[in-house]
Amino acid sequence: MSGLPVLAGQVVVRRFTPADVADFAAYRSDPEVARYQGWDTPVPDAERLVSEFAAAEEGEPGWFQYAVEAGGELVGDVGVCLADNRMQAEVGFTIARAHQRRGYATEAVRCVLDRVFAAGVRRVSAECDARNTASAHLLERLGFSPEGLRRRHTWLKGEWTDDLLFGLLAEDWTSGASGPAIFACRPNLLVADVVASLGFYADELGFDVGWRWSDRQARFLHDGEPHEPGTALVARDRVQLMLTQVPGPHTTRLHLDVHTAAQVDRLFREWRERGVDIAEPPVVRPWGMYEMRLHDPDGNVLRVSSPPAS
Template identity: 65%
Template sequence: MLIDTPRLRLRRFRAGDGPALAAYRSDPAVARFKAWEAPVSPESASALVREFANGDPAEPGWFQYAVELTAEGVLVGDVGVRLHDNRMQAELGYTLAADRQGKGYATEAVRAVLGDQFTRGLRRVSAECDARNTPSARLLERVGFQLEGRRPEYTWFKGEWTDDLLFGLLAERWRTLAR
């Protein structure tokens, strides 16, 4: 399972990815809108890498793609897809190291994963983000997602109520945009 783009390789996680995963997921700026707390210990990162490496992108549940910079051969993030039991829809999530943000890598990685997922026959991909995370919302819109709703004070998250933004992308829209 490999997806290559002009600057990235999206691949299965492997044992040596633990330290890089721990580093970018331990950054408080990266973890701010994520479910985990920073720092992420080396042991926790190694356990996550083992779990991610055993995933199957064709089976229901989460699959994490490791995002590697091709030129440097370094892990800089991950893109997760949760395939529903019906295998016709999925949810999307992504994380990128803070020092690699703002360079188009996340957009490139998300587009590549979406292209792969829609060729597998998905009808719809959904995504959610904290309403304060405007860079994430802009990325979703940039790759074709449409804002479908806002749930005010919906999630109790890291000690406060937060608004959730709901996004969706249908295969038909993806095909139109990909032309």
């Protein structure tokens, strides 16, 4: 494996260098950062550890630690333990407290996973303390599947803790089930006359008409299914717009496109755990989309949908 450093969004993923000792020792010695980790604080022999990280060979069995840099500063690290068969690996990650909740861990771990799977690894495992919900959510956002709970499995800092287990297969990573869940948004413009709007977008602005609800999609409807009269989709270049004919005052609707039904389910669990009011949980709609709906504080409707579960 070669090609370090790598620019990954806001961060640079690179090798450790001797200049990283002070920053590494600082965030690894933070009790909040180490709360759910196996090491104690302060970190002993930080200079020795960084020296070992810098000398390790990427792609060899055992642990390899990647440094994560942002704004010219070491902000964390991602570790990969490659099995002797070079087809399985385990991943772990740490971000300094002052740099958390900025997306650095997501970008860095995604970059590392790209490298690991490109090198021929078929499965990556991860685990975290069951109380560490931030790490669990990050793993699920990246496409990891929850695979179990080991109750009272680890004696950590004077107490027994539960471990959450996760796994990610190479075929899931390359199929688009991993990475960002939401890959596109199709604004739904509510209009007074969909025919007039289609004429404007198609004839005057040069948009292509993708489909109209009154066409073949209508066969999916049944008497008990609420439907939206006069809905159509227009597109040009990379922009798609939904046009929906609704009389009177109305709110805006957004269509958030997601790669897989599993990602819809993961977003549903994440948002429900955060206390979001889900108007309609995920379900396969008669027209074939796997979809959930929620409302923002102003009453705007967000429809999160993917192809149906296979």
